[in-house]
Every structure is written in structure tokens, then in C-alpha cells.
Amino acid sequence: MKTRLIASVSLVGLLAACGGPRAFTRGTYEDPNTIEMLSDQFNENDLQLIAKKMVESLANSPRFAQANPQPPVVLVGRLKNKTSEHIDMASLGDKIQTGLARTGRFALLDKAAREDLAEEYEYQGSGYVDSNAAKAPGQQASADFLLTGEIASIVQEVGGDKLVYYKMTAKLNNVRTGIVEWTDEKELRKKFEKQGISW
Structure with missing residues (x-):
């Protein structure tokens, strides 16, 4: 019994040492355009490819070329994000805008x-700013076009393969x-294979 207890404590200690937190x-810095798929989730490469496609397509369309x-x-x-994953749609919008x-x-x-x-207008109209230089509401440019969009996904798992x-x-x-006035789409298809984990 005592030998068994010592063996169990030793095993727990060994597992804790092997699986403990790592820092x-x-x-090193890497090129943000380097394509690496570390997981089967939406990643920065997907975001970059989508934004690049949309910008090039819109800028080269006959209406805006x-x-x-x-x-x-x-x-x-x-x-809109119509997938089951968390996707930073604000970052995608910023990338397209840039x-x-x-x-x-x-x-x-x-x-x-x-x-x-709106806050700045209030401040400039408060009397702290020279009234001759203050900007007032009512002179902003209005949008000619509104860009909208959505991402959808389909996931298939068969055996050890995932698409x-x-x-x-x-x-x-x-x-x-x-x-x-313009519409386009970008498709991405990624394949992953399950691998056994070795100890």
C-alpha cells in the first residue's frame, strides 16, 4: 500500500513537471504576410486575403477604375459574421478601409x-475656442456609397479530414x-488532417 502511494505521488509530480505552465x-518578428495555419480557425491570413480581394476588385471595377x-x-x-467562430469584423472593416x-x-x-x-463640436462651441475658428455641425460630407458585407462558412469533417x-x-x-453599384465575393477553402499526439 505504501509503495503504491509513493508511486502515485511520484506520477503526479512527474505529470505536473511535464504539463505545468510554460512561459x-x-x-522574433515575422512577416505578417507569411501564411501559417496553426489551427483550423479563421486567422490573420484569411482576413488579409479577403480584404485584399475586396479592395482590388472595387478599385478596379469599371465604375471606379x-x-x-x-x-x-x-x-x-x-x-456581419454568419459563421460559428469569433471573427473580428471591425478589424476586417478597418483593413478594407485602409x-x-x-x-x-x-x-x-x-x-x-x-x-x-459630435463631442468636438460641443467643445468648440463652448466658448473655449475662438468663435471665428470653431467648427460647427452641419458641414460634414455625406456618404455617396455604403459598403456592407458578410462572412459565412461551411465545415465538413470526414474521418481524419476536415474541410x-x-x-x-x-x-x-x-x-x-x-x-x-458593385458586388463581389472571396472564397477560401482549407483542408486539415488529424494527427495523433505522441508523448
């Missing part, structure tokens, strides 16, 4: 900044008419 103490002295004003609106800005063909409105702008399919669909709606 990441050494690291030519530079305009008065670029169309675009508001990146709601991007890409569109870099083309120089679009003027962009920032939906998230609207509350901050994950994502589809991002985006639309650019004319705010005045409601007409969809």
Missing part, C-alpha cells in the same frame, strides 16, 4: 469617429438610389 520567453477629381465618399458599414484609402480613388468616412466628432470553407460577400450600395 514564452523568446521571440479611373481617378476622379472628386472621389466618391464611401462609408464602410456593417460587416486599402481603399491607399488607392487614392475614394474619400472615406469613419463611422466610429462620429461620436467623437473549412469561408465565403465573404461585399456590396456597395448607392446611398441616394439604393442600387448595388
